């Protein structure tokens with residue numbers, strides 16, 4: 001390793017890099033396949049693409065690309081504020097919600113502190129923690145999901161952040177909101193609880209909860225949401241956090257002044273107005289999840305019940321099966337880096353894409 005890297009902080013050199021889904025273009029190059037023949041179900045993207053309203057708004061915004069975007073994101077915050085019953089000073093915008101998670105780590109963690117997350121939880125939590133030199137405490141999972149009692153017990157004097165994803169990625173596991181509410185009651189107020197709701201829009205109505213209403217009772221709660229999944233704007237990068245004004249104020253000091261770009265702001269505003277698209281995304285996901293669950297059961301492949309737009313399939317030698325799927329032009333996500341070497345995570349796609357995956361899997365097993 002070259003000298004300047006050798007001398008980089010050990011906590012940076014120790015970070016396990018985030019492993020994204022393989023891009024279609026990369027598989028096409030590697031296996032000499034035409035891009036059109038490839039199905040990617042690896043990044044929990046919306047198979048419907050973006051809302052047409054969001055696409056039009058982003059296109060309209062491009063003529064102003066010589067200008068800086070509104071660094072305060074006033075118009076988007078106004079829409080969120082009206083919809084969610086929070087004030088502008090309770091909202092922080094991010095370049096994807098990943099950015100919001102990073103900003104939280106930068107604002108609340110330091111080398112003398114620790115954060116707590118669950119085994120098999122979203123990989124960004126330890127990365128964000130370790131990037132700022134803090135210590136990650138990983139708590140063993142219970143039934144692939146978060147064990148809140150064990151997470152509460154893992155909080156130490158130096159713990160400043162607890163990360164919870166509900167539903168969690170890559171497992172799709174879901175905690176009843178009452179359990180999270182009870183957890184919040186017991187967490188010391190000097191610990192920020194980050195509640196990551198990236199897949200909230202995919203929850204069936206009976207499982208939804210107005211967690212923003214909790215902010216009045218829990219000043220140490222930060223809720224994160226994204227336009228990347230059900231809203232179909234992953235490529236534009238826009239998400240947000242909701243919290244106490246003091247929490248948001250600290251985060252706004254750390255974030256880049258223009259962290260959400262111009263077309264992203266415009267598209268997110270328009271996406272919020274496209275209820276029809278959101279309903280279609282939800283319905284497609286419900287049908288696709290049923291198709292995948294039934295298809296996998298037929299193949300004798302076990303699954304972990306999921307409330308997201310993806311599903312863990314227990315295929316055994318996942319590295320081998322993954323390679324077989326790639327050869328057949330199907331990209332899913334290996335999750336050995338999450339401590340799940342027997343599983344592949346498959347995102348719910350269009351009916352034809354789901355069928356392609358199931359056929360390729362059948363041939364691969």
Ligand SMILES: *Cc1c(COP(=O)(O)O)cnc(C)c1O
Nearest residue numbers: 096097098122169198226228239
């Ligand atoms: C996808 C995802 C996110 C957010 O991604 P962004 O595109 O950065 O908004 C956050 N948390 C979880 C658990 C996710 O799966």
